[in-house]
Amino acid sequence: MSSMILANEAAASFPILPALVFLPMVGAAVLALIPRSRPEISRQVAILFALATGVLSIVMLCQFKTSDEHFQFTVSQMWVSSLDIKFFLGVDGISLFLVVLTGILFPIALFAAKPDNDPKGYYAWLTLLMGGCMGAFLSLDLFLFFLMFEITLVPLYMLIGKWGHGRRVYAATKFFLYTMLGSAFMLVSIVSLAVLAKAGDNGAITFDFTKIIASDNLATGTGRWLFLGMAIAFAVKVPAFPFHTWLPDAHTEAPTAGSIDLAGILLKLGTYGFLRFGLELFPEATVWFAPVMLTIGAIGIIYGGIVAAMQKNLKRLVAYSSLAHMGFAIMGLFALNMEGVQGSVLQMVNHGISTGALFILLGFLYSRRHTYEISELKGIAKVAPVFAGIFTIVMLSSIGLPGLNGFVGEFLVLVGTFVAHRWWAVVAAAGVIIAALYLLWAYQRVFQGEPDEANASFPDLRISERLVMVPLLVLIVFLGVYPKPMLDRIAPSVKRVITRMELQVDGFHEPVTQGGSQLGPIKELLHEPSSGHGATEGSAESGTSNGEHALAPIGVGVIR
Amino acid sequence: MTIPLIVLAFFAAIAGLLNLPFTENLEFLNRWLEPVVGATQTQLHLSGSQLAIELITSSVVALLGISIAYAVYLKHKVDARKIELPLFANGWYIDSTITNFMGGLGRKGFELIAMFDKVVIDGAVNGVARATRGGAMRLRTVQSGYVRWYALMIGVGAVVIVAFVLSQVSFS
Numbered sequence: 001m002s003s004m005i006l007a008n009e010a011a012a013s014f015p016i017l018p019a020l021v022f023l024p025m026v027g028a029a030v031l032a033l034i035p036r037s038r039p040e041i042s043r044q045v046a047i048l049f050a051l052a053t054g055v056l057s058i059v060m061l062c063q064f065k066t067s068d069e070h071f072q073f074t075v076s077q078m079w080v081s082s083l084d085i086k087f088f089l090g091v092d093g094i095s096l097f098l099v100v101l102t103g104i105l106f107p108i109a110l111f112a113a114k115p116d117n118d119p120k121g122y123y124a125w126l127t128l129l130m131g132g133c134m135g136a137f138l139s140l141d142l143f144l145f146f147l148m149f150e151i152t153l154v155p156l157y158m159l160i161g162k163w164g165h166g167r168r169v170y171a172a173t174k175f176f177l178y179t180m181l182g183s184a185f186m187l188v189s190i191v192s193l194a195v196l197a198k199a200g201d202n203g204a205i206t207f208d209f210t211k212i213i214a215s216d217n218l219a220t221g222t223g224r225w226l227f228l229g230m231a232i233a234f235a236v237k238v239p240a241f242p243f244h245t246w247l248p249d250a251h252t253e254a255p256t257a258g259s260i261d262l263a264g265i266l267l268k269l270g271t272y273g274f275l276r277f278g279l280e281l282f283p284e285a286t287v288w289f290a291p292v293m294l295t296i297g298a299i300g301i302i303y304g305g306i307v308a309a310m311q312k313n314l315k316r317l318v319a320y321s322s323l324a325h326m327g328f329a330i331m332g333l334f335a336l337n338m339e340g341v342q343g344s345v346l347q348m349v350n351h352g353i354s355t356g357a358l359f360i361l362l363g364f365l366y367s368r369r370h371t372y373e374i375s376e377l378k379g380i381a382k383v384a385p386v387f388a389g390i391f392t393i394v395m396l397s398s399i400g401l402p403g404l405n406g407f408v409g410e411f412l413v414l415v416g417t418f419v420a421h422r423w424w425a426v427v428a429a430a431g432v433i434i435a436a437l438y439l440l441w442a443y444q445r446v447f448q449g450e451p452d453e454a455n456a457s458f459p460d461l462r463i464s465e466r467l468v469m470v471p472l473l474v475l476i477v478f479l480g481v482y483p484k485p486m487l488d489r490i491a492p493s494v495k496r497v498i499t500r501m502e503l504q505v506d507g508f509h510e511p512v513t514q515g516g517s518q519l520g521p522i523k524e525l526l527h528e529p530s531s532g533h534g535a536t537e538g539s540a541e542s543g544t545s546n547g548e549h550a551l552a553p554i555g556v557g558v559i560r
Numbered sequence: 561m562t563i564p565l566i567v568l569a570f571f572a573a574i575a576g577l578l579n580l581p582f583t584e585n586l587e588f589l590n591r592w593l594e595p596v597v598g599a600t601q602t603q604l605h606l607s608g609s610q611l612a613i614e615l616i617t618s619s620v621v622a623l624l625g626i627s628i629a630y631a632v633y634l635k636h637k638v639d640a641r642k643i644e645l646p647l648f649a650n651g652w653y654i655d656s657t658i659t660n661f662m663g664g665l666g667r668k669g670f671e672l673i674a675m676f677d678k679v680v681i682d683g684a685v686n687g688v689a690r691a692t693r694g695g696a697m698r699l700r701t702v703q704s705g706y707v708r709w710y711a712l713m714i715g716v717g718a719v720v721i722v723a724f725v726l727s728q729v730s731f732s
Contacts, residue, residue, distance in 0.1 A: 178685070245682040303673065309666075310674035437666075441658055448655065 016060050017073050017089040017138050020099065021148075023053045024106075024131035031124035039119050043110075046123035050107040050130060057103025064096055069492035071140060071210070079144075083194070084206035088141040093493030094275060095137045097349045097486060098268055102137065104471065105264045105356050106130040111468045112360040113256035115163050122163055126257060129155035133265045137272060142190045143207040145277070146183070149233075152266060153179055156250075156258060164253040171246075171253035178246040182236035189229030193281070196222060213280055216504060220284055227285035230277050231293075237270030238326045241300040248311075251319035252372070256363030259315065263322055264356035268348045271329040275341070275497070279333060283501040286336070287508050293334040294417070298427045300327025305434030309441065314365070314372040317442055318358050321398065324431055325351045331428060332413035336501065337510045340416025341494045342487060347409030349486070350479065354397040354406055357472040361391050364465055368458055374442060379451030384460040388447045390469050395443055397476045399436045405479035420511035 027049025034042050065072060071090030079085045091099060106126070115122035132155065135148035153176060161172035190207070199215035200206035218226070236243045247267075251259050274293075279286045304323030311317040325347065332344030364387065365380075366372060381388035397404040400411075410432065418425035451458065461469075479486065498510050578586045606614065631637045650656060702713075 174685075174689075177689070242681050245677070245685050303677075306670050307674045307677045310670050437658070437661075444655055444658060 015075050016056060016063075017075055017091060018087075020053060020056055020060070020103070021089065021131055021135040021138060023056065024049055024127045024134065027053075028124045028128035028131065031120060031127060034120055036120070042120045042123045043114070046127055047107060047110050049127055050110050053130060053134070054103035054107045057100045060091065061096065061100050064091070064489060066489050067492055069093070069496040074140070079141075083143075084200050084204065084208060084211075085143045086141045086208060087144060088208060089135075089138040089144075090140045091138055092496075093490045094345055094497075095272065096489055097345070098137045098265075098272055098352075099134060101268075101349050101352045102130065102133045102265050104475075105352060106133075106261065108356070108360070108468060108471065109257040109260040109264075112260065112465075113363045115255060117163070122159065122255075122257075125155035125158045126261070129159070129261060133261075133269070136269050140209040141207050142194060142209060142212070142277070145209075146187060146190055149186075149269060149273075150183060152269065153183075156254075156262060156266065159258040160250055160254045163255040164258070165255075166253055167249070168253040171249040175246045175250040178243070179236055182233035182243070185229040186233035189226040189233075192222075192229075193218075193226050196226075209276075209281075213500070218282075223282045224285040224288060227278060227282040227289060230273070230281070231289070234270040234273040234278065235296070237273065238267055238330065239270065239323065240296050240326070240330055241303055241323065244300075244304075244323050247322065248316045248319040251322075251359075252313060252315045256359060256366070259359040259362075260356045263318070263359055264352040267322060267326055268352060271326060271333065271344065271348050274330065274333055275344070279336075279341075279501065280497050283504045283508075286334070286501065287505050290334040290336060291421075294331055294421055294424045297327045297329075297331030297334065298424045298431075300324060300330065301428045301431035302434065305431050305438060309434065309438035312374055314362055314374060314377075314442065314446070315359075316372075317374075317438065318355060318362065321435065321438065322351070322355055324435060325355070325398075327431070328410050328413045328428065331417050331424065332409075335413070335416040335420040335511065336498065336508075337416050337420055337512060338491070338494060338498060339412045340420065341498065342490050343409050343412025343414075343416055345409075345490050345494065346483065346486060347413060350397075350405040350409045353472055353475050353479075354394055357394040357469065357476070358398060360468065360472075361387070361394060364461060369455070374445050376454065377446040378455050379447070379449045380455055380458055381447040382451050383456060383458045386466065387458075387461050390461070390466075390473065391447070392443070393473060393476065395439050397480070399439055400432055403477075403480050405476050405483075407480060408483045 027046065030049070031042055031045055034045065060073065063073075069092065071092050074090035075088070077087040079087050106129075110123070110126065129152055132148050132151035136145060136152060139145035139148055157172050157176045160175060161169055164171065193212065194205050194207045196218060197206070197212045197215055198204070198217045199208070199211040203217075206212065232243075236246075239247050250262060254262060301324045304320050304325075304327060308317050308320035308324065311320060329344045329347045329351070332340040332342075332347060335341070362372065365377075369377065371377070393404070397406045400406040402411075414425050414429055414432075417428065502508055502510060575589055578589055632640050632643065647653070702709075
């Protein structure tokens with residue numbers, strides 16, 4: 001492992017990952033130094049820094065080695081040597097698209113909404129938030145991860161508390177205290193793990209993620225307790241039922257950009273955390289807790305959908321729909337097979353795109369009507385057809401219509417869960433129908449019918465607003481029609497996690513389909529006894545357009 | 561409308577032809593979603609009679625549709641406008657179906673669950689917050705600033721500690 005890291009270090013001449021973390025933070029510092037007399041330039045500066053970071057994340061995506069399952073672009077700098085705390089960053093297939101999503105969504109959020117007062121502070125907090133999110137997704141040191149995880153709280157607290165609507169202080173305080181409470185459990189787990197794992201040289205303390213997963217010193221019971229501590233923090237962050245009630249309040253009162261980034265990026269810190277610091281760190285405990293977590297996911301899907309249907313406020317409705325969507329992400333993770341975990345990673349990214357887009361549209365709506373109440377809105381499709389049309393596409397993506405991005409992740413999660421635990425998948429599939437129900441019903445009440453007096457003068461989207469939506473719409477359609485480039489990059493790392501789980505946990509085997517002949521030649525390819533893991537992954541790398549080879553990235557999960 | 565329909569029908573027929581079992585290379589439409597669904601996709605193995613039932617059922621459904629269309633549009637047994645007008649005027653009844661379900665049947669149950677979320681789940685969260693604040697409000701009166709009060713508390717504490725130690729020590 002360490003030789004791999006060294007090789008990577010030599011290859012990466014430009015430290016792209018530290019740049020991703022620090023560029024937005026430098027931007028925040030620059031913004032803080034802008035004189036109060038020149039508030040108008042703060043927007044340009046913020047967009048400049050966010051866009052530059054976004055471009056860097058795309059560059060990183062282009063240089064990412066598709067079939068490499070290990071961490072890439074790793075950078076390691078000793079920070080506190082006596083405790084082996086390092087500034088240690090790296091990216092693999094699991095975090096790759098979350099980093100890119102952060103890089104894309106933040107500039108879009110900046111373009112999409114302006115603050116109504118004190119722009120300087122607003123933009124400074126937003127760029128700091130971007131750096132924090134990047135850091136959390138890239139950290140390979142437990143201490144650094146905790147630091148970044150906590151850094152993201154402060155900007156969002158400020159954004160909700162100062163630039164929010166209505167009961168903003170209540171919502172911000174609730175969000176902050178709730179998440180902090182969860183983080184306290186995580187801190188205990190992280191420190192205990194660093195001490196008890198004895199993964200450093202000669203059994204010394206270390207916070208190095210790669211060293212800890214390479215060791216196996218934890219007693220079964222200890223591992224389960226530590227997993228539980230991490231799980232509480234992540235369950236609050238996701239949020240998973242029943243720790244979710246901070247989310248509707250935070251979303252409803254947050255300014256538009258806060259909602260976009262909260263739903264699009266910050267919730268993923270929870271599901272990403274479950275994958276990286278749950279499944280990878282505590283394989284035994286993960287298998288042991290899997291039925292509980294699957295149930296929490298399934299409840300979230302149904303419960304979130306039902307409660308969303310009854311909301312009278314559009315932002316609250318989307319917030320509860322997030323509870324349902326993130327339920328899918330949790331369920332996929334704890335199906336513990338290739339389809340489920342890959343689907344979960346896709347679901348995280350897709351939810352970020354479609355819910356981010358929904359909140360942007362709701363921001364446009366609020367700037368025109370100054371309300372999110374469904375009862376105040378009527379017949380908007382008549383007066384603003386472009387707005388209604390774009391909303392329809394984004395809504396269908398959120399519902400999970402085949403051909404749009406939301407479908408792929410949800411479908412993979414359902415397939416994976418069905419193979420592992422049939423009845424949970426059956427329950428969750430009903431959630432797909434409920435999603436159609438609450439969104440279509442809301443659409444009908446808001447957009448259809450004859451507009452009343454208050455809505456008759458609703459202006460359609462301006463050119464600049466349409467342009468903001470273009471990249472998201474392109475992603476929604478592209479990822480729905482052709483998800484293969486994403487799956488190819490996610491698969492090897494997911495495979496690494498599941499293989500390790502099989503090695504470390506006695507009696508655990510990845511749940512795969514039993515019996516049933518698979519698609520003729522493809523089955524032969526996958527079940528060829530002579531072809532080991534390497535051979536099949538090789539065929540995935542070659543990227544031939546042949547249908548059989550195109551299957552390999554997923555197929556690798558089936559090989560025994 | 562005629563020309564778009566002809567175009568669509570043409571391509572639909574082509575797509576159907578491609579899926580006929582000539583050669584596997586032509587069946588690329590079949591493999592469209594394989595990167596997503598591939599590995600776990602299984603084929604049902606049907607016995608001859610099961611297969612026959614499936615085939616007959618689908619053929620009957622298709623023939624039924626064709627014969628209804630034949631009766632309505634070619635033989636004019638039923639006035640087509642009687643079917644078309646209300647159906648299209650009501651947009652296939654999609655809106656009204658959603659409204660009816662959400663307005664009536666599903667509503668009561670859904671509202672109950674939404675109420676549960678507000679009162680029980682969020683109530684518990686806010687209850688913890690309120691209890692913490694309430695407890696702190698009461699507890700802070702302990703800090704009254706009277707030295708005699710603090711002395712009393714130190715005395716009580718000392719008694720408790722001594723009692724605890726005595727209860728733990730055995731004089732044997």
